[in-house]
Amino acid sequence: MSEEIKIRKATLNDIDFLVDTIVAAEKSGTDNFGLAKLFELSEDEMRSYIKAMLEEEVDGCEFSVSSFLVAEHQGKVVSAFAGWVEGQNEDELPSAILKSNLVGYCLPVENVLKSQSKLEIVKPLQIEREEGTYQLEYSFTNPDYQGKGIMGAIIDAHIQQAVSFSAKKMQVHVFENNPAAIRTYEKKGFKVTGKYKSTHPLTSEYYPFNVELLMEQ
């Protein structure tokens, strides 16, 4: 299988798969689409805004088409994973601010304002990204292609990019209830270096789990 897999940078033509990737990664195996809930939007509405954000082609965050590498099998995109060097975008802004600007720009004002009452719920699991590090975020593989080493191949390609960009180190956030992902990162040399826990009673409505790990290599 690995010989038949081609890893390449994502393009605007891949946007629909990237939207699927972001939604699946946000849900992380649950039915919980916290991003939609935070802004009181339906899943379909939030999908259309994620697409709009990707179409803005802002580089340097997890809503950037240019951050994504995709895996193709026989011409079909089957997996995607985003990665970028933190803070080294055109405007030298933290990716979290680029993301916030995109969300604020693309979503209706009233929906953005609805998030205010929920800040205390989501804040404990917002992990700050370190400038100059290579960040990995939002991975997804079509279920028919899981367990075939495709995600490992994309991570290898990101590791090569991180080396070529002379990134300080690589960082990824993973929920503690996702042992498969944790094992995949461990195989690629990542180690758990931080643990973030939310004790807010409503956490489970907005996140797949209440404990998030920081892994680095």
Next chain:
Amino acid sequence: MNRNEIIEKLTAIFHEVFNDNTIVLRDEMTAKDVENWDSLTHMLMITKVEKTFGIKFKLKELNRLKQVGDLISVVESKLQ
């Protein structure tokens, strides 16, 4: 609306969003100077600025805001 009036309205937004009534806006102030200024509150602050002043920022304008002085200037230019 003159610059002082803009600063007055912005100050009220900062006090409410960042939950600190002692914030005094300075041109060179950045997110690092304000305790609760993170990505989420940043998004809310920008949205409240747009709503309060009846303006809409371009994405490029948002991504070029480095400090509070930039925000004051871009609001001022949009109200002219």
